[in-house]
Amino acid sequence: MNLFSIFRLTLTIITSLIFILIIISGSLNFIVRSSLIYDYNISAYSIEKRTSLSLEKINEINLGIRTYFFNEKELLDIDIFSNKEILHMKDVKSVMNFIFDISKILSIVFCILTFVLYSYFRVYIYKLIFYSLSLFLSILVFLGTSFLLFFQELFIIFHQIAFNNDLWILNPNEDYLLMMYPEDFFRDVAILILVTSFILNVIVYILFRSLFYQSK
Numbered sequence: 001m002n003l004f005s006i007f008r009l010t011l012t013i014i015t016s017l018i019f020i021l022i023i024i025s026g027s028l029n030f031i032v033r034s035s036l037i038y039d040y041n042i043s044a045y046s047i048e049k050r051t052s053l054s055l056e057k058i059n060e061i062n063l064g065i066r067t068y069f070f071n072e073k074e075l076l077d078i079d080i081f082s083n084k085e086i087l088h089m090k091d092v093k094s095v096m097n098f099i100f101d102i103s104k105i106l107s108i109v110f111c112i113l114t115f116v117l118y119s120y121f122r123v124y125i126y127k128l129i130f131y132s133l134s135l136f137l138s139i140l141v142f143l144g145t146s147f148l149l150f151f152q153e154l155f156i157i158f159h160q161i162a163f164n165n166d167l168w169i170l171n172p173n174e175d176y177l178l179m180m181y182p183e184d185f186f187r188d189v190a191i192l193i194l195v196t197s198f199i200l201n202v203i204v205y206i207l208f209r210s211l212f213y214q215s216k
Helices: 003-033 036-044 047-051 055-068 083-121 125-162 176-180 183-215
Strands: none
Touching: 003 036, 003 083, 003 125, 003 183, 036 047, 036 055, 036 183, 047 055, 047 176, 055 083, 055 176, 083 125, 083 176, 125 183
């Protein structure tokens, strides 16, 4: 393999990984906005029983949190949450905004690299998406298995990296944030994001592959 081929392969892999990050961010955005995961949480983890709150109150809180992540408010306005919980949610919102902002930048970088790969190396976009699909399958198997076996450890490591304070260390017997959203719920959401992203990757691949062969 010559230097030209190595550079093309390296650039293709980098661009494919960027695409994976973009669709994961898009899946996160969609899932957090959707009421389905919150409804699933209520039924799967008996949130009414865990919190002794009415279903109406739980739905009100869920809506407040969903809205908060995408509005301009600095602090979450939920009366049953402690000051520590509210400040932690502020940190969570900052992390999510960072992810979405990075995704926008990566989308631009992806378009530029895709243009370069096609113009100078004749790498068609459907082949690029196929590379991302192959890489994603490996990532999906590895992370999916890790989430099922070691989610608690990974969950703690994520919080230690993402947050520069200990506001995330809450009491599951006293703090409503943990009572309403248990750790297993976040594991389910993480797996759902990965699976949704992979399915989206498959759909995009099929779409671009079909368009390529139709244009020939």
